[in-house]
Amino acid sequence: MARKRNQKTTPEFADVARYDTFPKLLAHNARAFGSEVVMREKEFGIWNEFTFADYQHKVRRYALGLRAMGIARGDCVGLLGANRPEWVWGEVAAHAIGATSLGVYKDVLGEEAAYLITYAGITAILCEDEEQVDKLLELGDQIPTVRVIVYCDPRGMRKYDDPRLISEEDLCRKGEALDRAEPGLYDAEVEKGSGEDVSILCTTSGTTSKPKLAMLQSGPFLRHCLDYLNADPKCPGDDYVSVLPLPWIMEQVYVIGQQLIARNIINFVEDEETTMADLREIGPTFVLLAPRVWESIAAEVRARMMDSTRFKQLMFKWGMSIGKKAAAEKRRSWFADFILFRALRDRYGFSFLTSAATGGAAMGPETFKFFHAMGVPLKQLYGQTELAGAYTIHRNDDIDPETVGTAFDQSALRIDDPDEEGVGEIVGRSQGMFLGYYQNQEATDADKRDGWLYTGDAGYINTSNGHLVVIDRVKDLANTSAGVRFSPQYIENKLKFSAFVAEAVILGRDLPYLSAMICIRWSIVSKWAEQKNISFTNYTNLSAQPEVYALLRDEVERVNETLPEAQRIRKFLLLYKELDPDDGELTRTRKVRRGVIAEKYAREIEAIYAGRDAIDVDTTITFQDGSTARIQTTLRVETLLPPDDPAGRQAAE
Template identity: 85%
Template sequence: MMARKRNQSFTPDFADVGRFDTFPKLLAHNAATFPDAVIMREKEFGIWNEFTFADYQRKVRLYALGFRALGIARGVCIGLLGANRPEWVWGEVAAHAIGATSLGIYQDALGEEAAYLITTADVHAILCEDEEQVDKLLELGDQIPSVRVIVYSDPRGMRKYDDPRLLSEEELCARGAALDAEQPDLYEAEVAMGRGEDVSILCTTSGTTSKPKLAMLQSGPFLAHCLDYLEADPKCPGDDYVSVLPLPWIMEQVYVVGQQLIARNIINFVEDEATTMADLREIGPTFVLLAPRVWESIAAEIRARMMDSTRLKRLMYAWGSRIGMKALESGRRSWLADALLFRALRDRYGFSFLTSATTGGAAMGPETFKFFHAMGVPLKQLYGQTELAGAYTIHRPDDIDAETVGVPFDKAAVRIHEPDAEGVGEIVGRSLGMFLGYFQNQEATDADKRDGWMYTGDAGYINRTNGHLVVIDRVKDLANTSRGVRFSPQYIENKLKFSPFVAEAVILGRDLPYLASMICIRWSIVSKWAEQKGIGFTNYTNLSAQPEVYTLLRDEVRKVNETLPEAQRIRKFLLLYKELDPDDGELTRTRKVRRSVIAEKYDREIEAIYADRDHVDVDTTITFQDGTKARIQTQLRVETLLSPDNGPPARQAAE
């Protein structure tokens, strides 16, 4: 692990974001004031390559002038497609420098998704990472007529292409250098023309119910909001952050682009997704932002590793966890649990130097949250929306509550719209980074943005004891059974996902007699468990159908049921034959369940559960990311945990 001096004892002298109100202006100030400060690292071929503010400025200048030389004018849009890399950030800031907007496209977006975003935003140029992303664009053909230039940063495999739109990053920089030599003052003039109120970022919303909308974010309000965030959760120059979450996501935009230019911390880009945890351990970051699914995966991996360890280590883990959680309930840390267990775990995952760890984008189960606090990870939950420039509530260091998402930033606000008798209503928020509106969608803008407030569509309430915001679920997802039992699917799903054997879960029961669940096993861990037990299997579908796996998951669901009111307990469940996948439209790119898609796609499975059948036959075809298809023929067993009361069959209840 890299050894570096940590300095958290002073308040940094941040730049004036009122004066430097665009990303290029703030970058130019930093490059002039701190030219040799290391602010980025990228791991390539096992070596961490470092970049200073001077390097950052030089690349942005060449990119910006290169785009300008290619005829990319002010007011158009430049797309960014690929993994988290320095080139991605340089391209985004370069777009803003010449008055263009930037649009991040998720690396794993399918061609249809990419085409929709490109045509909606009228993208004129796209900066790609490599051959894979170029192929995706070229296959779209005339579906993206606005694209005039496709720049690729990795030249490997590109010699065979002759599309006139293609240009290497090296050629882009060469054109930029030539224009700079002809007009040495052009870049500064372009940057000076930028204003804080200009729309600089088109950021995609999660799109849980339909195609994503494009939120128009202005650089001045965005930077002001990032500064407000830093006052609530401080970072200092020299602090390390490992960029893991996709750059098109609003929170990664906040951490990697906005906050970095203000706080002058170091952004570290991992070599590959497969090396993420090893690279994170090498860096030993000061702060991290990970999605709930990543924290859940880490917790599950820890439990899985214990399955492979010796009997003594398993006993130490069980004992250390027990006394650690007991100490946490008393509001303290156990030095004995730390010495026996948690200190080694923090070191194993690169968490030894953390001063702040956050999670957002989806709800996290309290059990997972408490586990990491017992482990000594200073985890905080935050809450926000793309439209409000990301998070605007967070736990403060001395005010943590596993059931809440904390309190608003100093210059943000939250209220509950039309609360019921229990104080539950729609969450309405505002922040300094409030979006201007949805690009070319005034109807949706008027529906969500009213009187300076963002109507989030989330249900929640303000805790009367500590003033924290409690998020329950999406308003539209709060449901009642046909017998009047109210429940939150998300709340129960998060409890299920605390199990190391559960990767995803969908709770059923809206307008139906009782609650049931469809569960996806966590392949990496259940397969290891099955190998240890000597259970033969061939693939995911075959493994999920094994009787022993059903028995295993039955015990996990039973444990969750013991924590729920009797009326909200899961009566039946089945194990799905495949994982839920964003490519199939079942999840958003930020891993939120699209319930309408699930209800339509798995209607036969849902009907079988509520028609009191003990199994459902499946004969379907799935398409893999590379375009290949496979036919799946299997029989899903419907497992009954609790005998449901006699009620109408599924179709009758739904009607």
């Protein structure tokens, strides 16, 4: 697809005080900038473009179609599927007729979907394709509130005869018929909407229990998006590739709120497997990727160097050293760019980036420094769903890899009950402050007090630059039985900088010393094993190989060298499977559910601290399609620092 790159460098922000809902702002943009391209979707290798006029046309048809199907003001419309233009059109259409919207993660299991649908009282749900429809139909009478199921992809749908089903095409026909019958209905419904109406129900991360639903109003949400844009400006025509799931609050900010205000272009990739190739084709101006994605890119770069010649490996090491030194001095090295980073940025589609962000979970400083050395203008964000997403960010001339930056102009934060080191609970507020948790006043009163959100996160303000430093969840900060205080997340992030580590869980709360359970990064370790002529059959078998244990031992020892002696990892084992959201071990945004881990792997944890060298495992795992597999293996416990060595004694004293 031949296209001109955006030449605009001056932001143009819409008046969110006047246009205080998504449908009002869309109608304004369609009138004033109807021919501007605002979305692209790749399908069958071709990028299809949509203008503001197309956007408005689709939303109008969707909204009136839903109205014709009996969906009215006060109802809730669900959205289930991958990131697609239809999702965005469906969400804005729901708001146009006074309904609320709730995004459901596409890989959600049936039980989770049933909980969210019935809890929110969803009456209509927009699905991507047959896979998502199957998920709903299998729930049967567990979702009695659902009256309408709209599917966008008709392939495979002819065999169904459920009366709730309707195709997107037929929904639009119903909308067109109602528009002809009542030509002023859509505009009247949009005008009835107020920025103070609850428009979005957004799931919280749910690290300790089932997710709560934060009630967000479109007016405060848009004002907060504008506050974000003032801190990190975007220009009309800037390109963004939508990668993170749309139910997540930050993707709502970027794809819907900021897009309507700043008129940038949202690009939807063809498939999850083609993400990096599609991203390179677009060459976006700004990106938002989760820490795990940045970590996997960094791991892939280092893994590719394993396949390179000795000369290229030396050049990479040299260039990276020069690049890191230059980044630390807040400059770019033209020489490192020439020999290494220019080609590297081009390979991943980062050549035109003016802004890059990460959020949703903590990122280790080593990963952050890696990308700054590479010339990627990466910034860390911090926020919560309840505050409409991020409200702190690094500014262009004020980057610190150990922090998450400073608050937006119209946002604020403070540290409550700090200890002698200044560490306490982070309390924040923003213009996008949620109204409360849906049907959960008790939780609302616990978290929202006097206009502030009590986040449950531990952190402190860096006195030298005023930046916020986030350490961990308050409840996750732990002490060993010897009184050594540590942050599991901090050490886990250090481990995950290794190309060979996909996930790690640090143990040690109320126990004599720290240990780790580690998941290998299959794509990298399997390649490494093939190069070393190590035979293996699957993930479980590979993770049990002695050579793999030796490889990971080196990685853990490297991390130990950067930690105080009392906080060093003394033992570790390699898990027989990857941690999985479907098993409840991670949230949908890939945060560790420590309570689930402690319960599910209690036998393995007990064996580590009982001094055993090996653990026999005989268990069954269930895949997303319902099939099961039996796993029989022996986990080896690797001892790095015996508890009776000098460092171990120091930790126990």
